[in-house]
Amino acid sequence: MPLINFATKEINCKIVYYGPGLSGKTANIKWIYDHIRPENKGELITLATETERTLFFDFVPIEVATVKGFKVRFHLYTTPGQIIYKISRKLILKGVDGIVFVADSQEERHDANLDTLDDMLNNMKELGIKFEDTPLVFQYNKRDLPNILPVEVLRKDLNKWNYPDFEAIAIRGVGVIETFKEITKLVVQKLKK
């Protein structure tokens, strides 16, 4: 749920990167954090295990100032992808304003993509978040690896609703900014309405 404060002239929106384990959700927001101007970013918080797998969430606030003095702050979150963290994923979706679904393009991870998409839809339903009203962008990540599925297959199986989608190699920044720009654009468009 967006929060608008007319006294402090701030608009806050929550964007969640959702996807199966090791699909590159953290790689996306780390790349954004590393390449964004220092004055536009807050602290990157990573709640991870010793082996750098996300345990609860990663978080970074990104701020955009407008000419008339309003500041829009996008709170970027990732979810833990591993199956055992189902409850944590649901907690992080609370109050979400936009979702990036990061899919793993490798054939052997396609089942995990499908399971995680089902998990996301179930969690949204349980939280009372209307899927059709929520801005959503798909990202097909790891396009540089061997044994990847064609984009047409990923699109057909995952993006049945024709939401905007992007190919990416998140670890090298390919497609990361495009994905981020699209989801922020959709969230702002929804605010306008």
Added chain:
Amino acid sequence: MLSIRPEEDKKLREVLTALCSESRAKVVFLIDKAGQLISRSDAPAYTSNDITFASLTAGNVAASEALSKLLGDKTLNHAFTETEDEGIYMSLLDRKLILVIIFEKFASNLGIIRVKLKKYRPILEEIIRKIERKSEQEQQIGKEINFDEIDIDNLFE
């Protein structure tokens, strides 16, 4: 969407500052369950990264609520985290918002915090309900802010 007008922000700050002062706390935050900071008390001597603090507190409360459910309880009313010198008391308002009170253990204690919170809780809940009712009726937000000015292209180096 929750929209807070200047007069509502002022009122919230006044009540949070009064609660902070009377309970001898360092600072009081009001945040939502999505981790967004709604308001805070005046606390000139206290500096922190409020945005990060709000996000981590909401995560902490969400995890505590899930633990509570696992144990068979339906609700969580409050949670407490203690560091060497400080206490962080988190209490739910109307089950939707989180009030966070940070105090130094040499200056205050949980007893004082709870007594003062009992006094201010209904006042805060009433202000929040009014803001929610007004937010539901507002239709004109999009016209008051020029969203076309938001320039994502210039964010990156």
